[in-house]
Amino acid sequence: MKNNHFRPLLLLLTLLSLITPLMAHAYTPSPEILESRREFANDRFGIFIHWGIYSMFGQGEWYLNYGPRADEYAKAAAGFYPIGFDADQWAKAIRGSGAKYVCFTSRHHDGFSMWNTEQSDYNIVKASPFGRDVIKELSDACADNDLKLHLYYSHIDWTRPDYPRGRTGHTPDLDSTRYDWPAYRAFMDRQLTELLTNYGPIRAIWFDGWWDHDEDASPFDWQLDSQYELVHSLQPACLIGNNHHQSPFPGEDIQIFERDLPGENSAGLSGQDISPLPLETCNTMNGMWGYKLVDTNYKDSRTLIHYLVRTAGLGANLLLNIGPRPDGRLPEQALDRLRDIGQWMEKYGETIYSTDGAGFKADWGTATRLPGRTFIHLLTPESSDIFVPGELNVKRAFRYGDPTRPVNFSQKEDGIIIHLDSIPDEIDSIIELNYL
Numbered sequence: 289m290k291n292n293h294f295r296p297l298l299l300l301l302t303l304l305s306l307i308t309p310l311m312a313h314a315y316t317p318s319p320e321i322l323e324s325r326r327e328f329a330n331d332r333f334g335i336f337i338h339w340g341i342y343s344m345f346g347q348g349e350w351y352l353n354y355g356p357r358a359d360e361y362a363k364a365a366a367g368f369y370p371i372g373f374d375a376d377q378w379a380k381a382i383r384g385s386g387a388k389y390v391c392f393t394s395r396h397h398d399g400f401s402m403w404n405t406e407q408s409d410y411n412i413v414k415a416s417p418f419g420r421d422v423i424k425e426l427s428d429a430c431a432d433n434d435l436k437l438h439l440y441y442s443h444i445d446w447t448r449p450d451y452p453r454g455r456t457g458h459t460p461d462l463d464s465t466r467y468d469w470p471a472y473r474a475f476m477d478r479q480l481t482e483l484l485t486n487y488g489p490i491r492a493i494w495f496d497g498w499w500d501h502d503e504d505a506s507p508f509d510w511q512l513d514s515q516y517e518l519v520h521s522l523q524p525a526c527l528i529g530n531n532h533h534q535s536p537f538p539g540e541d542i543q544i545f546e547r548d549l550p551g552e553n554s555a556g557l558s559g560q561d562i563s564p565l566p567l568e569t570c571n572t573m574n575g576m577w578g579y580k581l582v583d584t585n586y587k588d589s590r591t592l593i594h595y596l597v598r599t600a601g602l603g604a605n606l607l608l609n610i611g612p613r614p615d616g617r618l619p620e621q622a623l624d625r626l627r628d629i630g631q632w633m634e635k636y637g638e639t640i641y642s643t644d645g646a647g648f649k650a651d652w653g654t655a656t657r658l659p660g661r662t663f664i665h666l667l668t669p670e671s672s673d674i675f676v677p678g679e680l681n682v683k684r685a686f687r688y689g690d691p692t693r694p695v696n697f698s699q700k701e702d703g704i705i706i707h708l709d710s711i712p713d714e715i716d717s718i719i720e721l722n723y724l
């Protein structure tokens with residue numbers, strides 16, 4: 289009899305013990321977050337900036353990983369005086385490209401902070417003669433030029449002894465057995481609190497480095513839930529992305545793909561499933577993220593515009609990277625490309641911003657959609673007859689921007705065939721379709 293009494297209670301306790309861990313991971317995005325996600329997805333195009341004292345060595349942002357002692361490397365900070373840094377010029381050049389946001393490396397794996405942090409003297413104000421708070425200047429310039437600011441923040445730190453070393457950054461002068469995770473974690477949380485308190489609205493924190501302790505190498509609990517809660521509590525509209533190359537974890541608001549369009553995996557980092565979250569692909573204009581002297585083989589503007597259009601065709605944003613020079617100036621090659629993309633976006637941005645992806649793949653290019661309208665982007669057509677798949681009830685087709693130039697098409701059961709006079713050779717010939 290007594291036992292029977294306890295049975296429902298036992299059942300309840302068992303159920304609770306099963307549900308509680310799930311509840312700890314449950315994440316209900318706030319209305320502010322949902323609005324930020326919408327705004328982010330509408331933007332479609334942002335510029336990534338990798339800049340720090342690593343830029344001085346001209347060997348990319350991973351230089352410290354490849355041999356130097358961390359204490360020798362750190363001495364470069366005393367020579368960092370980027371005479372050409374002008375946040376407003378950056379913001380104007382970026383805005384001119386049609387990009388709507390900037391993601392800046394606040395602290396990369398080398399551990400040098402690009403703002404006046406109270407948590408470590410290893411920062412641009414205290415350790416360099418430059419003495420200016422780059423993030424402050426950038427956040428002001430972004431606000432003045434109608435750009436949203438995102439901050440890249442590395443979970444890895446190759447300089448601090450308290451960071452529990454994973455696969456990378458075993459600098460010869462640091463004893464990797466003397467780590468102190470609680471101390472390091474508290475340090476990161478205090479830094480994030482500064483970034484999200486002192487620099488106005490930050491639309492996203494872009495974490496990177498989880499893979500340093502991936503499942504195969506050395507399983508590690510990053511305790512992300514509480515860190516994500518901290519970010520969301522400090523700025524309720526701040527999105528969280530993590531470049532972990534996995535399907536999104538609870539608490540994340542965007543899904544990041546590195547060097548690959550969603551659904552492609554040529555770089556080997558993007559095998560993960562595509563989630564319903566807003567998507568962002570990041571890629572470089574040349575080869576490396578941080579400034580690298582020998583890395584002058586920039587993709588041409590046509591290639592980059594194609595990449596942007598293809599990204600939009602997959603319903604994703606493009607975060608295109610620039611590695612500024614050690615003097616703080618954007619490389620001329622990057623400026624040229626920003627200008628070219630900007631001229632193109634000026635004319636055709638309507639077919640990119642706020643659009644949905646095509647929902648199909650085609651050899652000739654891709655398509656984007658607005659309510660009642662589809663934009664066929666002919667990027668690499670090899671025929672003057674273009675098959676567009678889908679149940680399309682097309683009323684009329686014409687050259688984008690000129691409804692007086694109709695384009696012939698024939699209706700098929702599983703799509704339409706657009707008939708052109710010749711194979712187009714423009715960067716992107718856009719045909720607009722309207723529906724019945």
Ligand code: GLC
Nearest residue numbers: 349350496497531546570577
């Ligand atoms: C990688 C690299 C890093 C770069 C990032 C950008 O994770 O470690 O250097 O910042 O990709 O996507």
